[in-house]
Amino acid sequence: MSREPAGWDVDSPVQAEVFVVWHDGNRLQLTGPDGPQPWILQLGMTEHPVEVVDRIVRDVIGPPILVHSTSWRRDRDAVILSFVVVIDRLLVGEMASVPIARAELARSEATVAPREIATNAVVEHGLRHLAWLAKDDPVVAAELPRGWLPLLAEYVPEPFRNLG
Amino acid sequence: MSDKSTFTNRCACGWEVSGSEDEVVDATIEHGRRIHNMEATREQVVAALHAPASGNSADEARRAG
Numbered sequence: 001m002s003r004e005p006a007g008w009d010v011d012s013p014v015q016a017e018v019f020v021v022w023h024d025g026n027r028l029q030l031t032g033p034d035g036p037q038p039w040i041l042q043l044g045m046t047e048h049p050v051e052v053v054d055r056i057v058r059d060v061i062g063p064p065i066l067v068h069s070t071s072w073r074r075d076r077d078a079v080i081l082s083f084v085v086v087i088d089r090l091l092v093g094e095m096a097s098v099p100i101a102r103a104e105l106a107r108s109e110a111t112v113a114p115r116e117i118a119t120n121a122v123v124e125h126g127l128r129h130l131a132w133l134a135k136d137d138p139v140v141a142a143e144l145p146r147g148w149l150p151l152l153a154e155y156v157p158e159p160f161r162n163l164g
Numbered sequence: 165m166s167d168k169s170t171f172t173n174r175c176a177c178g179w180e181v182s183g184s185e186d187e188v189v190d191a192t193i194e195h196g197r198r199i200h201n202m203e204a205t206r207e208q209v210v211a212a213l214h215a216p217a218s219g220n221s222a223d224e225a226r227r228a229g
Contacts (some may be wrong), residue, residue, distance in 0.1 A: 008212060035178075040177065060199060142199065
């Protein structure tokens with residue numbers, strides 16, 4: 001006899017969505033413990049989101065180079081905080097990766113959030129945010145591995161923002 | 165007669181485990197804690213495992229992993 005459950009998923013009212021990014025020498029790649037799909041983390045009511053993302057990434061993958069929240073939106077019956085996490089290429093190991101392609105942003109109307117926000121639009125905004133930090137924050141500029149700055153220069157810098 | 169039921173749990177991230185109830189429960193708790201920062205109790209996992217496959221009763225237990 002075999003029994004399968006109806007479903008199993010993170011369900012906290014605030015969740016982190018982690019995009020693990022690395023530079024392969026030519027381009028940026030998206031990866032994670034389950035491959036390039038968004039990596040969802042439960043966030044407890046008293047937990048600091050950045051601390052949780054740093055701790056879980058450190059435990060599962062290894063020490064991150066940068067951890068930055070880049071946007072938020074309403075989705076999955078929760079508030080989703082999106083994070084871009086930069087890791088060294090040596091930490092990628094057997095994790096599946098895909099090259100990050102450019103994408104259109106999901107733009108809001110004047111007072112209404114976008115109706116649909118694709119994952120690649122969240123990643124696009126995350127990298128634009130990182131491009132902004134690379135110009136505005138000397139710590140980020142110093143920490144980014146060699147080869148990142150020329151690639152980020154191709155992105156239109158944007159600050160943290162609400163995607164929906 | 166011993167219970168030879170095989171259970172399977174599948175996380176939304178794609179992770180899946182099959183085995184005895186104890187094996188699946190332990191693996192699910194570990195996966196949720198380590199990969200998703202989720203603290204699920206044994207009772208919550210067991211409740212989800214015994215929920216109907218096509219229903220929403222897993223939502224009654226705390227979802228995890």
